Amino acid sequence: MTLLKETYLLLWKDLLLELRRRESLLTMFFFGTLLLFVFHFSFDLAPDKIVEMAPALLWLAFLFTGTLGLAQLFNAERENHCLDALLLSPLDRGALFLAKTGFNLILMLLVEIVVIPLFWILFNLHSWNLLPQIFLVSLLGTVGFCGLGTMMAACHRLPATLTGGCLDLNSIGIREGGAAPNISTASH
Secondary structure (H helix, E strand, O other): OHHHHHHHHHHHHHHHHHHHHHOHHHHHHHHHHHHHHHHHOOOOOOHHHHHHHHHHHHHHHHHHHHHHHHHHHHHHHHHHHHHHHHHHHOOOOHHHHHHHHHHHHHHHHHHHHHHHHHHHOOOOOHHHHHHHHHHHHHHHHHHHHHHHHHHHHHHOOOOOOOOHHHHHHHHHHHHHHHHOOOOOOOOO
């Protein structure tokens, strides 16, 4: 129960800081919408090609916007050495991870609520009945992205003595990523 309470308190702190500063969310909104306009005006696609390209362009917007959010994830704690104080406190490190993941997830979902309908309008997609399914798939993908991205951001931002296992996880993922079976040639 203390893990959930600590996670809630840290998440509340991050949300209050974001409401006061409005740095990450406004930057992510602006960048996400800017990407959509760049995609819209740079690609002159036929209507049948738009349907094929739409998922890739939408996920590119999500990934670039999410990466921008992840880059700023630990900045508030690095100022005035607040991250050091959090790491020295009797706080569970899992609560810090869950709070940062939840914070990034909230920001990403707020951006996606704006970006997905704007994408539909800009690219003149007519299948509005698919929006709930698109939101569900993007929710699941965003949860995975935020969890893995928070771990990677923590590996980059926290002292090496606290994140020694991250290098091992990263190298295993890189090493084994090339050994994955090709789905198109795998027998069913």
